[in-house]
Amino acid sequence: MEKPRTARLLHQLLVLYQCVALYYLTMKIFFDTEFTGLHQHTTLISIGLISESDRTFYAEFNDYDETQLNDWLREHVISHLQFLDVQTAEPKLDFEHHAMKASQSVVTASLSQWLAQFSAIEMWADCPAYDWVLFGALFGGSLSVPRQIYCNAFDVATLLNLVGIAPDIDRKKFVGMSGLNLHNAIDDAKLTKACYEKLKAMLRN
Numbered sequence: 001m002e003k004p005r006t007a008r009l010l011h012q013l014l015v016l017y018q019c020v021a022l023y024y025l026t027m028k029i030f031f032d033t034e035f036t037g038l039h040q041h042t043t044l045i046s047i048g049l050i051s052e053s054d055r056t057f058y059a060e061f062n063d064y065d066e067t068q069l070n071d072w073l074r075e076h077v078i079s080h081l082q083f084l085d086v087q088t089a090e091p092k093l094d095f096e097h098h099a100m101k102a103s104q105s106v107v108t109a110s111l112s113q114w115l116a117q118f119s120a121i122e123m124w125a126d127c128p129a130y131d132w133v134l135f136g137a138l139f140g141g142s143l144s145v146p147r148q149i150y151c152n153a154f155d156v157a158t159l160l161n162l163v164g165i166a167p168d169i170d171r172k173k174f175v176g177m178s179g180l181n182l183h184n185a186i187d188d189a190k191l192t193k194a195c196y197e198k199l200k201a202m203l204r205n
Contacts, residue, residue, distance in 0.1 A: 027118040028052045030196065032188035033131045034077045036068035043068065044104065044134050045077060047111075048186030050193050057114045058186040060101040062087055080184040108138045112146060121149045126171070126192045128153040156192050159199045171195055
């Protein structure tokens with residue numbers, strides 16, 4: 001009788017170890033996308049990601065549907081692109097701070113390599129309904145994202161609501177950040193990270 005009991009105990013300890021290890025090894029990555037409109041046929045203009053460890057990935061797409069652009073997008077999104085004056089920019093992948101401009105297939109290949117440096121990932125965004133669908137579409141659908149990524153995105157706006165703060169609060173004022181270009185994907189990702197960190201501190205108190 002002792003051996004089955006010992007085996008069960010060892011199995012329980014192994015499961016506990018795996019859960020604890022996964023918690024501490026999981027990297028939160030904050031991301032944002034810019035796209036050509038709030039509709040089902042929208043296309044990606046840019047994507048920005050920043051990890052808890054401050055590693056960044058930023059990409060602009062040169063194959064989005066320009067016919068979907070309107071005056072608001074031209075003024076608030078296109079004007080803030082980093083590679084506005086070039087058709088492509090494909091430097092060697094930098095795992096700490098990477099920036100590029102290319103087609104979706106080329107960007108996805110580089111993004112997959114960049115994400116591979118993390119063994120387990122939680123994706124966080126601010127109101128991620130469109131962001132998560134478009135992120136997943138890069139890999140052929142949300143069920144086809146890299147295996148180390150958790151199956152759903154987490155929402156900073158929900159955290160705001162949880163602590164009793166209006167989800168439409170001015171994010172820059174909330175965290176006291178300046179010098180960011182709203183609707184620039186990497187700057188918005190950095191702002192989301194800052195919001196998460198402040199909210200996490202508030203929830204601990």
